[in-house]
Amino acid sequence: MxxxxxxxxxxxxxxxxxxxxxxxxxLPLIVEFGLKGFRGIGFEVDTKKADEINAGRSYIVDVSDENVKKCVDAGVLTATTDFSKLSECDVIIICVPTPLRKTKDPDMSYILSAGGEIQKYMRKGQLMILESTTYPGTTDEVLQPMFEEKGFKLDEDFLLAFSPERVDPGNPQFQTHNIPKVVGGVSKDSTEVSSFLYSQIVDTVHSVSSARVAEACKLWENTFRAINIGMANEMAKVCNALGIDSWEVVRAAATKPFGFMPFFPGPGIGGHCIPLDPHYLSWKARQHGFDSQFISLAEQINSGMPKYVAGLVRDALNDNQKSVNGSKILILGVAYKKDIDDMRESPALSIIDLLRSRGAEITYHDPFVPEVTFDHAYTIGDGEPLYNTDLTDDLIKGSDCVIICTDHSTVDYNRVCDLAGLIVDTRNALSEDLRNGSKAKLVRL
Ligand SMILES: NC(=O)c1ccc[n+]([C@@H]2O[C@H](COP(=O)([O-])OP(=O)(O)OC[C@H]3O[C@@H](n4cnc5c(N)ncnc54)[C@H](O)[C@@H]3O)[C@@H](O)[C@H]2O)c1
Incomplete structure (x- = not known):
């Protein structure tokens, strides 16, 4: 059995x-299994990543070189581009990207490609788990038939489950082992064995009745975030219009010990999850004749934030009798969030693009991101790549406006407040003391 x-x-x-x-x-997942003594084989299409792992080096901020090296040296971690080794595995976990097409429909090509490789090399007795975020039905509508096509029977020859990943890059408090794991199989046996597997590396496993529930759970969580961030952004604009400090308001509201969870405004949403995942849900809902208005509205508000920030910059420059055209603008932080290097969907890209299209001269400082490239298909500015610049006193002093797009903790905001003439802070990076003592003119979201 x-x-x-x-x-x-x-x-x-x-x-x-x-x-x-x-x-x-x-990567964090396979290292966690390795640290618990399980032998792991990582499958990559990117040869450079496989080589880095085999050399005992990490390229992910949350995974230390030390842990990768420990697993590689102990012989429990190897990475390969040879998918025939899938037949050596007892468990196969799929963690490939799930982006959107330009039409904002799910791009299933990575899951299909991974599923195709499994189909080629699978043998009887394996458990397959999908972790990539996707619409409800992917595991049983897409993967299960692929494996059955091979002549294998669910529960007799293979097991199959979905378990969403909740990793929060750059969050040292919550890592793989202490984030509860939701698991839903396409059969009872699949749920039981997958739950047992994850209980080896995760403190709390929550089993649900089907893969679809687990798939929907992930999308519910991230849609909740997208909508609440949209609401915080809308409230910030309302507060700005009324001349009220939105950050002070939300912090005050957060003192309510029940029925309120604070979400904060910002220059827009980024990363591989929050901007994308709700579209997976609305796409599937549309196929069933349901139009999710909340998701559309949140998307509209959140994706409009870079334009709103560009407007704040334009108005603040105007008050200094300057135009965007020809102004030197310094962007502090281009990654989509604090203290990480992930640039995917970062709102800083849109802000830079919008301002460059109006003739601004942009420089950026982000110690996590050496280079920024622009996808020409989406770019309205000149699309030229930009490179990280040292945050010298002259650079700050010589800028007509400094925009804090990402509040990295490596930046000395005290010095920025001392030397800059105008700061637009989209993250509330400047403490009250700094704001009170600042020589710069300040504009906050
Ligand atoms: N990044 C996050 O914070 C996060 C959090 C929760 C869930 N997720 C979800 O997890 C999934 C993976 O996201 P990620 O951030 O790890 O993406 P990523 O781009 O960092 O990693 C995906 C890796 O898969 C590799 N790859 C692509 N196609 C492949 C194939 N056919 N075979 C083998 N390797 C292949 C890529 O080279 C890349 O290294 C996505 O569905 C995402 O929505 C991401």
């Missing part, structure tokens, strides 16, 4: 764990 066999392999730590896609999600 496949269930008992896999259960025993996991209990004895003899199960070999294959992870397809060693990015922000896949």
């Amino acid at each position: 496949i269930k008992q066999e896999l259960h025993k392999l996991i209990a004895d730590k003899q199960a070999c764990i294959g992870v397809i896609g060693l990015g922000y999600v896949g």
Whole structure:
């Protein structure tokens, strides 16, 4: 019986764990299994990443070189581009990207490609788990038939489940082991064995009745965030119009011990999850004749924030009798959030693009991001790449406006307040003391 066999392999730590896609999600996961003594094989299409892992080096902020090296030296972690080794694995976990097409429809090509490789090399007795965020139905409508096409039977020859990943890059408090894991199989045995597997590396596992529930759970969580951030952005604009400090308001509201959870305004949403995931849900809902208005509205508000920030910059320059055209603008922080290097969907890109299209001369400082490139398909400015610049006194002094797009903790904001003439702070990076003592003119979101 496949269930008992896999259960025993996991209990004895003899199960070999294959992870397809060693990015922000896949790498921490395989290292966590390695640290618990499970042998893992990472499958990558990017040869450079596979080479880095095999050399004992990490390229993900939250995963230390030390832990990668420890696993590689102990012989429990290897990375490869050879997918035939999938047949060596007892468990295969898919962690490939799930982007959107230009039409904002789900791009399933990565899941299909990973599923195709499994289909080619699968053998009887394996558990497959999808972790990539996707619409409800992907696991049983897309993957299950691919594996059955091979002539394999669910529960007899293979098990299949979905388990969403909740990793929060750059958050030292919550890492793989202490973030509760939701698991839903396409069969009862699939749920049981997957839950047992994750209980080896995660403190709390929450099993649900189906893969679809687990898929929907992830989209519910991230849609909740997208909508609440949209609401915070809308409230910030309302407060600005009324001349009220939105940050002070939300902090005051957050003192309510029940029924309120603070979300903060910002220059827009970024990363591989919040801007994308709700579209997976609305796309699937549309196929069933349902139009999700909340998701559309949040998307509209959040994606409009870079334009709003560009407007704040334009007005503040205007008050200094300057125009955007020809102004020297320094962007502090271009990653989509604090203290990480992830540029995907970063609102800083749109802000730079909008201001450059109006003739601004842009420089940026972000110690996490050496270079910024622009996708010409979406660019209205000149689209030229930009490079990280040292934050010298002359650079700050010589800028007509400094925009804090990302509040990295490596930046000395005290010095920025001392030397800049005009600061637009989109993250509330400047404390009250700094604001009170600042020589610069300040504009906040
Ligand atoms: N980044 C996050 O914070 C986060 C959080 C929760 C969930 N997720 C979800 O997890 C999934 C993975 O996201 P990520 O941030 O790790 O992406 P990523 O781009 O960092 O990593 C994906 C990796 O998969 C590799 N890859 C692509 N196609 C492949 C293939 N066919 N075979 C093997 N490797 C392949 C890429 O080279 C890359 O290294 C997505 O569905 C995402 O929505 C991400």
